[in-house]
Amino acid sequence: MSRVLIVEDEAHIAQGLRYNLQAEGHQADVAGDGEDALARLLDPAEHFDAVVLDVMLPGKSGFDVAALLREKQNYVPILMLTARGRAEDVLKGFASGADDYLPKPFELAILIARLEALLRRSTWTRRNAPSTAAESPANPKDAPAVPAVHDRQGDAPPQPDSFSFAGKSIDFAELELRSLGNTIHLTVMEAEFLRYLVRSNGRIVSRKALLEDVWGLHEDTDTRAIDNFVVRLRRYIEEDPSRPRHLLTVRGVGYRFLAEPE
Secondary structure, three states, rough: OOOEEEEEEOOOHHHHHHHHHHHOOEEEEEEHHHHHHHHHHOOOOOOOOOEEEEOOOOOOOOOHHHHHHHOOOOOOOOOEEEEEEOOOHHHHHHHHHOOEEEEEOOOOHHHHHHHHHHHHHHHHHHHHHOHHHOOOOOOOOHHHOOOOOOOOOOOOOOOOEEEEEOEEEEEEOOOOOEEEEEEOOOOOOHHHHHHHHHHHOEEEEEEEHHHHHHHOOOOOOHHHHHHHHHHHHHHOOOOOOOOOEEEEEEEEOOOEOOOOOO
């Protein structure tokens, strides 16, 4: 049974979610503000499999809660609830560390489907993590220079599960980026953003494509938030983020990923 923390200050919404999640077979707890949520999520004696996190909270906002959790290396899946029509909240939520978003007002069935998708992803990741060090290359340079692809059912194009470049290795299944003996934990959206760029290696990717294909937002969204997101990713993959060699800006268009810069 999965345990979910609902962080919502409107009691009728929180209790309604709690009742319906319990009806779906989940254990659900409620926190009414950001401070209470952080205290419970960071308590070693407590364990939650996912968080439904409202943006507008008294005290610390949902953005603050997500950012502080990631800062403390807590990577519990976060489904963030944002105000209707505020795409900037969506992008800010992803920048703070959210894994998915849902605008208010929402349909209950959609929220449950999104939440259960995050729970399945988390369970799948744990089950498919390598059991021994021998199952993954000891040296990232020994890994294949092109994405390793699992066979998948259906008509969707295969998705790379790992990718290595310039002494770095991205494990999309484990949501990890390894570089020079260090491991950086990625959110789902960070991993999907990088996966999209990797699949387009060498080609220019427009901001419109990133907004629509990765985040599901309309092209008229303010793109400054996506630029800020790229700045953070450069800190992960570039030796000198101020002079990027792998994740390049194409002025007026978008971005270009180069696994092997010229």
